[in-house]
Amino acid sequence: xxxxxxxxxxxxxxxxxxxxxxxxxxxxxxxxxxxxxxxxxxxxxxxxxxxxxxxxxxxxxxxxxxxxxxxxxxxxxxxxxxxxxxxxxxxxxxxxxxxxxxxxxxxxxxxxxxxxxxxxxxxxxxxxxxxxxxxxxxxxxxxxxxxxxxxxxxxxxxxxxxxxxxxxxxxxxxxxxxxxxxxxxxxxxxxxxxxxxxxxxxxxxxxxxxxxxxxxxxxxxxxxxxxxxxxxxxxxxxxxxxxxxxxxxxxxxxxxxxxxxxxxxxxxxxxxxxxxxxxxxxxxxxxxxxxxxxxxxxxxxxxxxxxxxxxxxx
Amino acid sequence: xxxxxxxxxxxxxxxxxxxxxxxxxxxxxxxxxxxxxxxxxxxxxxxxxxxxxxxxxxxxxxxxxxxxxxxxxxxxxxxxxxxxxxxxxxxxxxxxxxxxxxxxxxxxxxxxxxxxx
Amino acid sequence: xxxxxxxxxxxxxxxxxxxxxxxxxxxxxxxxxxxxxxxxxxxxxxxxxxxxxxxxxxxxxxxxxxxxxxxxxxxxxxxxxxxxxxxxxxxxxxxxxxxxxxxxxxxxxxxxxxxxxxxxxxxxxxxxxxxxxxxxxxxxxxxxxxxxxxxxxxxxxxxxxxxxxxxxxxxxxxxxxxxxxxxxxxxxxxxxxxxxxxxxxxxxxxxxxxxxxxxxxxxxxxxxxxxxxxxxxxxxxxxxxxxxxxxxxxxxxxxxxxxxxxxxxxxxxxxxxxxxxxxxxxxxxxxxxxxxxxxxxxxxxxxxxxxxxxxxxxxxxxxxxxxxxxxxxxxxxxxxxxxxxxxxxxxxxxxxxxxxxxxxxxxxxxxxxxxxxxxxxxxxxxxxxxxxxxxxxxxxxxxxxxxxxxxxxxxxxxxxxxxxxxxxxxxxxxxxxxxxxxxxxxxxxxxxxxxxxxxxxxxxxxxxxxxxxxxxxxxxxxxxxxxxxxxxxxxxxxxx
Numbered sequence: 001x002x003x004x005x006x007x008x009x010x011x012x013x014x015x016x017x018x019x020x021x022x023x024x025x026x027x028x029x030x031x032x033x034x035x036x037x038x039x040x041x042x043x044x045x046x047x048x049x050x051x052x053x054x055x056x057x058x059x060x061x062x063x064x065x066x067x068x069x070x071x072x073x074x075x076x077x078x079x080x081x082x083x084x085x086x087x088x089x090x091x092x093x094x095x096x097x098x099x100x101x102x103x104x105x106x107x108x109x110x111x112x113x114x115x116x117x118x119x120x121x122x123x124x125x126x127x128x129x130x131x132x133x134x135x136x137x138x139x140x141x142x143x144x145x146x147x148x149x150x151x152x153x154x155x156x157x158x159x160x161x162x163x164x165x166x167x168x169x170x171x172x173x174x175x176x177x178x179x180x181x182x183x184x185x186x187x188x189x190x191x192x193x194x195x196x197x198x199x200x201x202x203x204x205x206x207x208x209x210x211x212x213x214x215x216x217x218x219x220x221x222x223x224x225x226x227x228x229x230x231x232x233x234x235x236x237x238x239x240x241x242x243x244x245x246x247x248x249x250x251x252x253x254x255x256x257x258x259x260x261x262x263x264x265x266x267x268x269x270x271x272x273x274x275x276x277x278x279x280x281x282x283x284x285x286x287x288x289x290x291x292x293x294x295x296x297x298x299x300x301x302x303x304x305x306x307x308x309x310x311x312x313x314x
Numbered sequence: 315x316x317x318x319x320x321x322x323x324x325x326x327x328x329x330x331x332x333x334x335x336x337x338x339x340x341x342x343x344x345x346x347x348x349x350x351x352x353x354x355x356x357x358x359x360x361x362x363x364x365x366x367x368x369x370x371x372x373x374x375x376x377x378x379x380x381x382x383x384x385x386x387x388x389x390x391x392x393x394x395x396x397x398x399x400x401x402x403x404x405x406x407x408x409x410x411x412x413x414x415x416x417x418x419x420x421x422x423x424x425x426x427x428x429x430x431x
Numbered sequence: 432x433x434x435x436x437x438x439x440x441x442x443x444x445x446x447x448x449x450x451x452x453x454x455x456x457x458x459x460x461x462x463x464x465x466x467x468x469x470x471x472x473x474x475x476x477x478x479x480x481x482x483x484x485x486x487x488x489x490x491x492x493x494x495x496x497x498x499x500x501x502x503x504x505x506x507x508x509x510x511x512x513x514x515x516x517x518x519x520x521x522x523x524x525x526x527x528x529x530x531x532x533x534x535x536x537x538x539x540x541x542x543x544x545x546x547x548x549x550x551x552x553x554x555x556x557x558x559x560x561x562x563x564x565x566x567x568x569x570x571x572x573x574x575x576x577x578x579x580x581x582x583x584x585x586x587x588x589x590x591x592x593x594x595x596x597x598x599x600x601x602x603x604x605x606x607x608x609x610x611x612x613x614x615x616x617x618x619x620x621x622x623x624x625x626x627x628x629x630x631x632x633x634x635x636x637x638x639x640x641x642x643x644x645x646x647x648x649x650x651x652x653x654x655x656x657x658x659x660x661x662x663x664x665x666x667x668x669x670x671x672x673x674x675x676x677x678x679x680x681x682x683x684x685x686x687x688x689x690x691x692x693x694x695x696x697x698x699x700x701x702x703x704x705x706x707x708x709x710x711x712x713x714x715x716x717x718x719x720x721x722x723x724x725x726x727x728x729x730x731x732x733x734x735x736x737x738x739x740x741x742x743x744x745x746x747x748x749x750x751x752x753x754x755x756x757x758x759x760x761x762x763x764x765x766x767x768x769x770x771x772x773x774x775x776x777x778x779x780x781x782x783x784x785x786x787x788x789x790x791x792x793x794x795x796x797x798x799x800x801x802x803x804x805x806x807x808x809x810x811x812x813x814x815x816x817x818x819x820x821x822x823x824x825x826x827x828x829x830x831x832x833x834x835x836x837x838x839x840x841x842x843x844x845x846x847x848x849x850x851x852x853x854x855x856x857x858x859x860x861x862x863x864x865x866x867x868x869x870x871x872x873x874x875x876x877x878x879x880x881x882x883x884x885x886x887x888x889x890x891x892x893x894x895x896x897x898x899x900x901x902x903x904x905x906x907x908x909x910x911x912x913x914x915x916x917x918x919x920x921x922x923x924x925x926x927x
Contacts, residue, residue: 018354026371026382029391038398063337064338067334071337075327084617086616088321089367093619095616099498100619103384108374134445137449138579139403140402141452144542145543147410197373203391236452240449246445258435259435261494263494298406356608356609356612363612396567396568400571400575415591
């Protein structure tokens with residue numbers, strides 16, 4: 001495939017198809033996450049990147065032999081490994097017999113949350129989720145370190161040229177977006193707070209919220225969007241999310257329990273669990289939304305700088 | 315046996331396609347696309363492990379007894395985050411490399427590096 | 432508070448990182464990072480004391496029992512590594528501010544410290560945890576911050592080195608993820624302790640064999656074991672000097688820790704060394720790594736590349752120690768781990784000082800530096816002596832135990848080969864010494880550069896701190912040997 005644009009779109013379709021597969025496999029939380037993250041954010045980032053690096057592959061540079069060797073050894077090994085696996089869908093597989101039954105049977109009594117995935121994510125294995133939030137935060141900081149424009153460069157850009165707003169040209173898009181934005185944001189909040197009762201949670205909510213902001217910035221220009229959502233504020237908000245999460249854990253320490261032990265928050269353990277889960281999901285949502293906005297704004301900002309420089313030279 | 319394991323074999327083939335793209339192609343963006351496909355296929359593997367015949371989504375509902383295994387779902391949620399984090403960082407690096415070297419092809423970059431040494 | 436030290440060990444740097452983002456001043460960020468690292472170091476010392484007296488500490492997060500919740504398990508090996516990582520981090524941070532003022536643009540300083548704290552937290556998290564999926568998550572935190580830190584280097588080759596590291600590292604991490612998934616499928620648990628029990632029942636299956644292979648290959652990619660070492664020389668050479676000093680001394684140690692943990696504690700001795708021909712594999716790859724890397728080091732023109740290849744060789748030594756499958760072999764590996772951390776930390780910090788003063792790390796530019804920068808060059812020479820394994824340095828102690836362990840198992844050829852490799856080390860260290868001390872100073876005036884002065888105190892203090900600990904632990908070996916021996920005994924003793 002020579003045309004990278006086609007490659008990126010196909011990759012987005014692959015993510016969307018796998019999201020559908022996840023729904024078919026009854027993994028609904030995963031499906032919503034994969035659809036929002038893999039199909040949406042990932043494709044968006046790749047499209048911005050290929051705009052900056054070039055649309056077509058220059059040459060057919062291949063290392064087919066090494067690749068084929070590695071792939072056949074790895075693939076062969078994996079297929080060899082599947083021969084002893086429990087059959088697909090079997091109910092007696094060790095994975096379904098050992099740890100999972102307690103999650104399925106007891107999680108409601110112990111945490112008061114209907115969505116088992118949220119119960120595990122936010123209570124039983126809450127520390128993994130802290131790690132996950134820190135991973136996305138690290139990526140956001142890394143992207144900032146690599147491609148954020150230095151403050152002086154941003155001030156130099158002339159206001160007219162930098163405002164790649166399309167709204168003068170696409171009136172219908174502008175009106176539709178303005179009508180849609182509040183609903184998208186509302187949906188994000190719904191997903192955030194309803195994660196206990198249905199598919200959803202902090203992570204998905206954060207991504208959907210950032211998608212709304214990105215939509216706004218695509219149509220009304222990065223400068224306008226930056227005036228709505230300040231870069232510094234977003235950075236600090238991302239840090240705030242992790243600190244909220246960590247503080248929830250530290251409060252448990254202070255009240256006499258282990259780290260991230262919600263039973264000690266209030267007198268009633270179940271209410272404590274609800275509060276704890278609510279707080280950390282909020283922390284996750286804050287950090288994820290801010291980080292996604294940081295990443296996408298950094299990429300778009302770099303693209304605009306590049307285009308400004310080209311226009312300036314031309 | 316074929317009927318019992320076909321799901322896993324398809325996943326393995328998808329993984330190998332992704333891995334092949336990463337190693338064989340020279341364009342930096344395409345490598346990242348390949349990496350993405352590789353990782354997404356691993357997610358499909360995990361979710362296949364989680365499935366039980368005749369189950370439903372792991373959300374407590376009236377009148378349902380048979381649920382899917384929720385633990386792999388949790389693991390994959392984290393893994394998806396890791397995947398997007400790596401992709402974002404990789405793409406940022408690719409953009410910077412293109413600006414610094416003038417090309418996003420592995421061959422060109424190595425030629426320029428060899429000239430310098 | 433004492434019971435919670437275990438989790439505070441990781442939480443302190445983990446929460447310090449986003450807090451650091453609020454500080455805009457470069458100096459303030461540095462000071463904050465230094466204090467956080469110091470607190471982490473103190474906690475790790477307290478933990479080591481606790482473990483040596485009480486035994487393995489188990490901490491259940493959220494008060495959920497394993498395997499339903501995540502638990503932190505600190506045994507002697509973990510405590511040993513925690514102290515190495517946090518102390519190296521603190522010492523390196525002492526010189527960080529001065530070094531990055533030259534190498535990284537001012538507006539990136541704050542972000543640098545945030546990323547530094549994140550990778551510190553990530554490494555501590557990998558070592559402290561008792562849950563395999565948690566290992567994967569913290570491994571990714573460490574790796575992502577490493578990719579970003581390396582890419583902050585001045586040279587544009589830093590970007591390419593970081594990208595290559597990203598691709599290879601992510602493939603490695605995904606392999607580990609596949610291995611974890613396969614293990615979960617066959618046993619149903621993610622807790623290391625629980626896995627070691629349940630794997631006994633299923634370890635004859637092909638799936639577990641494949642799981643082990645994937646985890647092994649994934650760890651080897653992170654470890655830079657020959658032949659998967661290609662990312663390391665460029666990543667270390669072009670990263671900012673402080674970053675190289677930090678990672679050279681810590682990140683590969685964490686990978687060795689993972690190898691030991693998975694081989695001995697999770698899969699168990701009896702399985703690991705019979706299922707895969709692990710013993711032969713590790714021995715051969717280790718020896719090849721030692722020789723190929725040492726020979727490559729001899730031909731390098733860039734001193735950072737030289738020491739990076741030397742690191743790959745040292746990793747080879749550590750892997751050979753593991754392959755022996757005896758208490759003494761493992762103890763030798765752990766001692767060498769400690770030694771290498773001190774040694775490479777000192778060497779790369781001294782190189783950072785050199786870059787700060789002269790702006791170059793080409794060997795040809797070292798001419799006469801022995802007289803112009805006496806303290807810095809002396810530190811490099813002592814570090815080099817430790818690399819070779821001269822008596823009175825920690826290098827001698829670890830090489831001595833390695834050779835003894837090889838003889839104990841009857842592997843005479845291996846012992847001889849290790850000694851031969853030390854001779855190779857003499858060659859590349861001698862090259863540096865010769866050019867620095869026995870060549871006339873370069874025509875600095877003609878090239879428009881001033882004659883180099885001695886490095887500022889900010890560098891000299893941490894460098895000499897590390898070098899003197901190197902010599903101290905080389906003479907008074909009781910503490911390090913005691914801990915290493917206790918750790919290896921408990922690992923092999925408890926190993927199924």
